[in-house]
Amino acid sequence: MLYNVAQLLKAPVGSDQRQSIEGAIDLHDPDATVVAPVTGEVRFQRTNQGILATGTADTTVRLQCVRCLEDFEQPLHVEFSEMFLPTIEVLSGRPMPPVSEEQGFPIDARHHLDLTEMLRQQIILNLPDQPLCREDCAGICPVCGNNRNLNPCNCEVQEDQRWAALTHLALDDMPSEN
DSSP states (O other), X not given: OEEEOHHHHHSOTTOEEEEEEEEOOXXXXXXXXXXXXXXXXXXXXXXXXXXXXXXXXXXXXXEEOTTTOOXXXXXXXXXXXXXXXXXXXXXXXXXXXXXXXXXOEEEOTTSEEEOHHHHHHHHHHTXXXXXXXXXXXXXXXXXXXXXXXXXXXXXXXXXXXXXXXXHTXXXXXXXXXX
């Protein structure tokens, strides 16, 4: 997802361009895989420092459910606003100070702005903490290991004896803090 922004870097502050986004991204994550092209729109706006990229992107990610351990696909919508800074002065060709991660993302020496790494990071940040294949996922039976979404089981979950004393404790018997 490479865009030539040389002309925009020569333009006055406030100038902008709109582009479509389409491409593949590898998340480098064994627990999440992008399974559909990333599509969306981006607006490049010239600032006094570089280029501000704002927009949205959509894709589909394959995740593993934390309850039943089955793989499932989840659509993902990402909104972004990130700064891209030149590494070479566009008019003179002189090198610019190195770009740190805190400042933004670099624009390469040929004035190409690459959205790939920024979008990879945004997708990872927008992944759910506890992915569920569906809200009412029944999970795995702790006794027989059966996926209860596919085949309900009649196993009786035995009470952990270490907690047995707490079952007799009634919340109404608790002293109030008044």
